[in-house]
Amino acid sequence: MVVLYACGTSQPARRNVLSRTSPPANQKPANPDNNRNPNQTTFTKPEQITTRKPPEERPVVNTKVERREEPETDNTTAANTSAGYRSPAFYRNITDSIQRVAAKPSYYKITENLFKEMAVVPNPKNPAVNSQWYTTVNFDARKPNFVILHHTAQTSAEQTLFTFSVSRTSVSAHFVVGRDGVTYQMLNEYMRAWHAGRSKWGSITDMNSCSIGIEIDNNGTEPFSDAQISSLIKLLGYLKDKFGIPQANFIGHSDIAPVRKNDPSKYFPWKRLADAGFGYWYDSTNLAEPPADFNALLALRVIGYDITTPASAIQSFKLHFIQNDSSPMLTDYDKKVLYNVYRKY
Template sequence: MLSSKALFRMALLMVVLYACGTSQPARRNVLSKTSPPANQQPAENNGRNPGQTTFTKPEQITRQQQKTEETRKVNTAVERRQEEAATVTAAEAKAAGYRSPAYYRYITDSIQQTSAKSAYYKTTENLFKQMAVVPNPQNPAINSRWYTTVNFDNRKPNFVILHHTAQDNTEQTLFTFSVTRTGVSAHFVVGKDGITYQMLNEYFRAWHAGKSKWGAVTDMNSCSIGIEIDNNGKEPFPEAQISALLKLLDYLKDKFGIPQANFIAHSDIAPVRKNDPSKYFPWKRLADAGFGYWYDSANLAEPPADFNALLALRVIGYNTAIPADAIQAFKLHFIQNDSSPMLTDYDKKVLYNVYKYY
């Protein structure tokens, strides 16, 4: 017969065991109200953003955002400029005129507050719900019980596609991406003044590449980050803008392990259909910093007699279905001042040199 002390110990042990059992995370029904918030991304949980707040409703986010903006200290010159640019009154916008930066800033701020932010979180929530369903009820091939793996994380972008906006100012682009009717977007917008805006979490698919192909990849939006650089296509890119871009590229390369070869142009993946960024874009400077490749101008060797230029373009990634278009796209990127669809002897040397990096 057990002593009362032994019985007490057994009872205590059972309580502890029960408590341990129930302290395991319960299997979550992701469609229920107790699901984790849609905006919760692993990147924000790996210790990089310890101050990150968890939200469950869009209103909480906008409210928190306002609070943060009120209390945030304006430290740097960039932040000061951001603060100044962010406060445009209706009168100032009217005085500045239709389609002016102040006009776009004013209406964009208004759209962001009234509809864009709530739409953003509604979409993320819907996407999260879709991604959480397993097995997919629409998949006719699945005819078994549900077993789940426990080992997974997010798919990651592996390319960075650079664009020029072909618009008049950054404010106009922020507006363009804030309204549904345009159907276009990018993850980042880099202004001439060096101010960089993030409009979409990197794990989501922005709509910037359109019909495009690079190597065997035909859905570039799914595997890339889109960066729009404020530039009308007929002007050089200011130093502040390129410095800001390099800083952003550095961050993305490091965060997602993006290979040097995979920093490319919209014009590269959509030959002739797209011509951005323009011939003024400093690709050599980017390559020198580790983003994309550039030829070694001091060592331009004659290609071998059997050198196949079209095959070399394909090895680099160009869609050579229309050879003249592929050549033109290559030249916009690497020759820049001559966009004719013909390869001169010099162009062939450059191509041979670039191709050897791949």
Template sequence: MALPVAITTEDKIKMLMREGINKNADWSEAAHYDIRKPNFVIIHHTAQHSIAQTIRTFQLEHTKVSAHYVIGKDGRVVQMLNDYLRSWHAGRSKWGNITDMNSVSLGIELDNNGREPFPDAQINALLTLLDTLKAKYQIPFTNFLGHADVAPARKNDPSVFFPWKRLADRGFGVWYDESNLVPPADNFNYVDALRIIGYDVSNLHAAIVAFKRKFIVTDVGKELTDYDRRVLYNLYRRYF
């Protein structure tokens, strides 16, 4: 009679890593991760020149970075870690009271150098993936963020070219009501509003720029205009 084969802890982890929820995605394993539970999705652009370069970056020992998914310009989805594993994509980051975003989030990298629009095929693939992740893990619509949201002093991805409104219209993230941009109340505190939404305001100018890069797009200066304050006020009221 054949003896049972012992399964090591390492083998169990490898099996778990290959049980990704996206069965149609290619598989290429990243090297850097811990175990964690997802409740946020953080979207990045790669700032590199090809999906192959990014995959290679996530497999080199010295880079110490990774993500759960990489999406190419043609819509190809590569899953690099199981969703339950903690990838190293957010770095030094903060959203609300959470100071370790890697432990609670899924990282999605879009093949884009940060200076170009995102092709429809890529965004359509992203939306399909987000549909699956949101349903699978019951991720709140407010918890779909960009890297710049959680690290405003360090990062600018996924850049002003990213279609946040298109995502929000599908239930991934928050957008403002363009038909109801009323002046803020007299006692409106824009710093508190940014903090309540989730931004780290310890570097206030960086938080303002991150907010404007995402919601204003055409002006990413360090000061809030009257229009910017109306947008912020509209968004702030959605959190009550």
């Protein structure tokens, strides 16, 4: 049985994530119609603007596919396209159909509700506000300040597009970068994707709220293609400029979830990214000896790692910076690298 699973899971999935019937309660968008005060203002839904050529018409498939854990080999979608079962073409076809039937209408409905909720002041549920309403005119939207990189642990970009197009998976990302360098945007950067999960960096415990998630199509056991990394660097440059994201804040899922995640894998070219200005890499020449009282765990903490489980924090650091050794021990060389990286923060 093929199982759709979250990226870079360290431990085998216990169950098919598609079996979930709804997002966790704390991740559901609140219903803005509740407790609305008629004196409060709301935004109306803006015109949808698209410069993209609409997808070519494809046959509408039975939407029951969204409720299945295992689409069957003999369903009409596969038959209509002559696509091999679970081939990229198979996933592309059902994803396109789901997008037209359910995903895009849902996207617009969710954004509309969020716009309404964000426009409501004062918040009727806030017991501390007891005066009449005065509004400011000096504001804009909160911006992402981190980029979290993932590998999909799936076999094609199309499979990932499908995974993020159905609600039962409760996972998403802003961008998916294919092996061939084709880059898909699935969510506006100002919206909160569900890619980081339970994670921590420094003192930040809600990484989804402050980051952009990028899924890189890779099964976790193979090198990343040059076309893919070139496209990724182009995307990172755009995001860095648009949101003023500091170089240090381009990090991996395994960095922020040391116990749970191991993506992107040891094959990920972090040095190439650092050379382009995204994330840090150590100075490969003239690595200085750390001082005698150097505390490696505190250095990891300064960089941002959650050191609650020290061995996992060390393994995440080594997956990122040493890459060819996954042991939870720091060699003398590893400590030199850590000392060098730590001083950049």
